[in-house]
Structures are given as C-alpha cells and as structure tokens.
Amino acid sequence: MKRHILPKGIFRAARILFVAGFLCLPAAAQREYPIAAIQGTANFSTYQNQEVKVSGVVTARLRNGFFIQTPDGQTDNDPKTSEGIYVFTRAEPPPDAVPGNAVTVSGRVTEFRPGNVVATLTITEISYTQGRDFFAVTAKNVALPKPVVLSPDDFEPNSVDQLEKYEGMRVAVTTMAVVAPTGGRVDAKTETVESDGTFFGVLKGYPRPFREPGLEPLFFLTSPDRDKWKKDFPKIPIFDGNQELIRVDTRSQISSTPMNVMAGQELKDVTGVLHYGFGRYTIVTDAGTPPSVAGGIRPLPLPPPTERQFSIAAMNIETFVDDEDDPNIREDVATKEAFEKRVKKVSRAINELASRPDIIAVVEAENLNVLRQLAKAVNAGAVAAGQPDPKYEAYLEEGNDGRSIDVGFLVKGSRVTVRSAKQLGKNERFSEPGGRSDAILHDRPPFVIEAEIRDEKTGTPFRVTVMSNHLKSLRGITDERDGPRVRAKRALQAEYIAKWVNERQKADPNERIVIAGDLNAFQFNDGLVDIIGTLTGKPTPKDAVLASSPDLVERDLINLVGLIQTSQRYSYVFDGSAQSLDHIIINEPMRKHLNGFGYLRVNADFPKAFRADGERIEGFSDHDVAVAYFKLDQ
Known part of the structure; x- marks a missing residue:
C-alpha cells in the first residue's frame, strides 16, 4: 500500500504569489550567487523578487528560455539543493545560450506557477529581459554536468515535491517502462495530428500506475475551505497522485524530434533536464540523443461470439x-x-x-x-x-x-x-x-x-x-x-x-x-x-x-x-x-x-x-x- 505522505512546505506552495515592486540595479551592481543558494532547500527561493547574477553551463535550450547548471566539481555538495535553474527569456534565448557554453546571466528570481494553476508547484526561475539584464559567454565547448541517475530512493517519500532537489538539473533514467503513450493535438476536420512528444513512464520494476480512490492530493491541500470540509467529510479518501510517474518531453528542446511511443515499450538512457509542468516533474530530453526504444504491443482481435452467445x-x-x-x-x-x-x-x-x-x-x-x-x-x-x-x-x-x-x-x-x-x-x-x-x-x-x-x-x-x-x-x-x-x-x-x-x-x-x-x-x-x-x-x-x-x-x-x-x-x-x-x-x-x-x-x-x-x-x-x-x- 502506498503511503500518503504530505509534502513539506506545501501549504506555502498553495499561496497565490504577489510580485512586489523592485529596484532594477545595473548589472555591475548585482551580486553573483551560486545556483544552489538561489534554489535553497524549500519550494520557494529566499531570493524571490531579488536581482541576482548567476553562472553555469547551458544544458538545454528551449523556445523561451534555457537551463544552466553548476559545473561538476564546483557544487555545494548538499543533496537537498538543486544545482540547476531555468532562465526564462520570454522570447527566443540569446544565440549563444546553447548547450556546452558556460555563461553568466543576470535577472530577477521568480517563482513561476505553470498555467497560474493554484494546485501545482512552482518553478524557481531567473527572469531575464534582453536589453536590461546581463548575458555573457565565458567559455565554449564545456562538458555538460553528469546527470543524476534517478533511483527508487528518490521516489520513496511519495510526495508531490520529492524531486524538487533536482529541479533544473540534468537527470537520467537507466531503464524506463512507458505507461502512457505520446499525446498530441488532433484536427478532426482534417484527421491530422500534431504530436506533442510527451509521454509518461516509471522506473523499470515499478507496476503500472492506476487511478485510485480519493481526491487528488494538490486539490486536498489547496482547497480554500479545506479545514471546514475535512471536518465535515472526515472519511474522504486521498489519492496519492502516483508520484512514481515521470513525464517525458521529447519536443521542447530546440532542434529535437518528438518521439511517438506506446505503453509497454521500454526505453534505455532517458537523459535530460528536470523541469516541471502540468503538475508533474518532467524530463526534457537532450536534443540529438534520443533514448533507445525496445518492445511494443499490437491489438489482439476479440473472439467472435459463438452460436449460443x-x-x-x-x-x-x-x-x-x-x-x-x-x-x-x-x-x-x-x-x-x-x-x-x-x-x-x-x-x-x-x-x-x-x-x-x-x-x-x-x-x-x-x-x-x-x-x-x-x-x-x-x-x-x-x-x-x-x-x-x-x-x-x-x-x-x-x-x-x-x-x-x-x-x-x-x-x-x-x-x-x-x-x-x-x-x-x-x-x-x-x-x-x-x-x-x-x-x-x-x-x-x-x-x-x-x-x-x-x-x-x-x-x-x-x-x-x-x-x-x-x-x-x-x-x-x-x-x-x-x-x-x-x-x-x-x-x-x-x-x-x-x-x-x-x-x-x-x-x-x-x-x-x-x-x-x-x-x-x-x-x-x-x-x-x-x-x-x-x-x-x-x-x-x-x-x-x-x-x-x-x-x-x-x-x-x-x-x-x-x-x-x-x-x-x-x-x-x-x-x-x-x-x-x-x-x-x-x-x-x-x-x-x-x-x-x-x-x-x-x-x-x-x-x-x-x-x-x-x-x-x-x-x-x-x-x-x-x-x-x-x-x-x-
């Protein structure tokens, strides 16, 4: 039976954020901080709404931002703090924000809630504005940090924020079992499909996750009148949300090709940056090095009814x-x-x-x-x-x-x-x-x-x-x-x-x-x-x-x-x-x-x-x- 452990700090995560006014300092006056210090050990950064400068190796390039991570050998060695962070650029990132370049960038620390949905966690980001903030390449052809290999221990807490410590970092799954196929958008008028390149998997050896009785955990924690209805409905079950699930996005990196996979297939070496979206931690896979795929399923015909059926x-x-x-x-x-x-x-x-x-x-x-x-x-x-x-x-x-x-x-x-x-x-x-x-x-x-x-x-x-x-x-x-x-x-x-x-x-x-x-x-x-x-x-x-x-x-x-x-x-x-x-x-x-x-x-x-x-x-x-x-x- 899965344990229904409520995540630490989640009541703070339930707040609707208010972004206060801030004083925009010149880039030269902004203090540089290690990425781990900005990420901290909680869901919210203690540097929220502050102007900062950070340095790291670009690990992934998206259409409206890029990830950077502290190089190997320069980390704080604290397993509770992430060494990676997302730099949100709104439009296309600077041309030199490409994987393998070491960069220094300035911006404002923000806590972004995807879709502005209250019942989700936030993403700690550096909000960068071209023409206002600083960006510079300090080295090229730098080796990417080695990915953290996810293991069953990482999913043992069974909480909605259990992978917060890796947010923005390179991670890998040695062998993944696909449990939900690649999605996409259907145009019913033309019967064409635009694949979203996104699917779900679990570490090999985990059983297939099924919906279980009860309310979703994030709804339970963020309901405005939760104390009242917990008293009125003490026997309402709480579903743990199947926190062992990993969302995989093979499309978001620029120059990547969406993968179309089916449930039941097995993937080797799923590697990328750990992001968060649609209420799930998501591996945004490396462009150009897709995981290998094995196995597959096919529909089996049902037996026709007999003469007496x-x-x-x-x-x-x-x-x-x-x-x-x-x-x-x-x-x-x-x-x-x-x-x-x-x-x-x-x-x-x-x-x-x-x-x-x-x-x-x-x-x-x-x-x-x-x-x-x-x-x-x-x-x-x-x-x-x-x-x-x-x-x-x-x-x-x-x-x-x-x-x-x-x-x-x-x-x-x-x-x-x-x-x-x-x-x-x-x-x-x-x-x-x-x-x-x-x-x-x-x-x-x-x-x-x-x-x-x-x-x-x-x-x-x-x-x-x-x-x-x-x-x-x-x-x-x-x-x-x-x-x-x-x-x-x-x-x-x-x-x-x-x-x-x-x-x-x-x-x-x-x-x-x-x-x-x-x-x-x-x-x-x-x-x-x-x-x-x-x-x-x-x-x-x-x-x-x-x-x-x-x-x-x-x-x-x-x-x-x-x-x-x-x-x-x-x-x-x-x-x-x-x-x-x-x-x-x-x-x-x-x-x-x-x-x-x-x-x-x-x-x-x-x-x-x-x-x-x-x-x-x-x-x-x-x-x-x-x-x-x-x-x-x-």
Missing part, C-alpha cells in the same frame, strides 16, 4: 464529425478525405478486432449520418472479407451538446431486432448551485433501445434493454467557482439513470437491463461524486464524498469492470494513470447470462499520432472498447 459493446469514437455542413448549427466539418479515412479506420476496428458485436452503444457521434456511414462500411467490409452481411443499422437522436456529439447505437440487423428506440430526459432541467434554476441536465441524453436477439434453436427471442450513455466530463470538477455546478450535475445525471432503472425493475423484475457507455467515472469513489456507486445502488456514505447521493436502486446492479483482473481495469489513460471511464453495468436477470467481459486494447495505449495513419486501426479514439459476452441459455 451474443456481445454488447460500449465504444467512444471521439468527436466523430462528418463532411456535411449543416448551416443551422455551429460545427466542425471534416474534409471528404478525412471523413472517409475515419470511417474506414473505425469500421475496420469493428470488423477485424471487435468481431462485430451484436449491439454497440456508441458515444461521440456527431449525428445519425455518421453512424449510417459507419454501418454501411462495416457491412461492406464484412461481405468483402467473405463473411455474412451483418446488416448493421444506426440509431441516434440529436441531444443538447454544444459540440454536436451524441450517443446512439449500431445494431447488427442480421441477428437483432429493435422493438423501440427512445431518448430520455432531453428537456430535463436542474438548479445550478448559485446559478440558473433551469439549466439543462443532460448534454448527451441517455438513449435506450429495447431489442430482441433471435434464437434459432428455441425460436424464442432473447429480450434485452440497453441504454447508451455519455455523462458530464470531469472537466472543472475541482474548480473553486465551477466545481459545485459540475459535481451537482454529475450526481443528478447518475441519479436520473438510477431512478429510471429502479422504476423499470419494479415494473418488471425479470427485465434484462444493460447500462453502457462512457460514464466519465471511475469504478470507485473519487471523493467528489460517486457515479458508479449511485448507478449500482451502492452509494458512498455522505461523510466520504463531497456530492453524495441516496440509494435509489433497490435491486443492486453489477459493474462488470469489477469482475476482471485489476491489471485490466482501464479504458483510458490520463496524466499517466490508467483508469476505467467506459463501463458496462447489468442487473441480476442479465447476470445469469454473463459469459465474459473485457476491453479491446486498440486506443488507450497507442500514441496519438496513430490517429492520422489511415492504414492503422489503432488510435481511432482515445478510449478502449468495453465488450461483454452473454449466453442465450441460462
């Missing part, structure tokens, strides 16, 4: 827009080539990897046309491969989402008959805490089908009711201003579904019910809203969650993710941590027919750059596909 899937297809411009709505419009490439990629995933599930609860489709084109492509692909025509049919009704992403179904018409298809709660309203009293509850309203799966053996169809869902995301859930609204909305969405399930079970205790989709929730209490507990009839007690819900389901449901190996309980990777957001939940009458459950590993572990590769199936979305198998016989 059928399958139900939950598939998030990530902002799938078509190439038709609807003048009545504000939308992204894909090019014809981009849309065709996306249709081909997703249809191949359904045909070749997911083995054509009988019912697919689809999330993030722009409209019915997207699903119809997908159905057409899947059907054609199956026939071209010598398989029977699955005759997929599309079902979708427009919702309230401003991005025009909706939920719907692809149903295998060759085997399944849809008796009814209905959207629920599109006009449902709720009162926002401190805001509107008529706010829309469901941006993507639940969509329900009543289906019959043909049974050739008995002649009696197998009836099942399936709901496709895409609940409110976690974005803004810890925000001081917007957090109460987000938490209330998520809780009420879950309660709406729970009430619907309970009424259905009361009306017909034998009805088979499946809740599927991207629920944007973990399978446990995150300390904020317990979505899954509410849906399954096992809500978290009021003193252990900020936005609690009552028990609304008399006959509890079963979340299938809890039935598989812990190492497989993920459909998404965020901030380096594997987590389950996509779920299939069933009631007891359906459990009698359960035959298996798992995730098709086709997206979450692969680099974002794969999205743009039309010849690859991997990376068609950022979520893996949840698939459950059921038997027609009990």
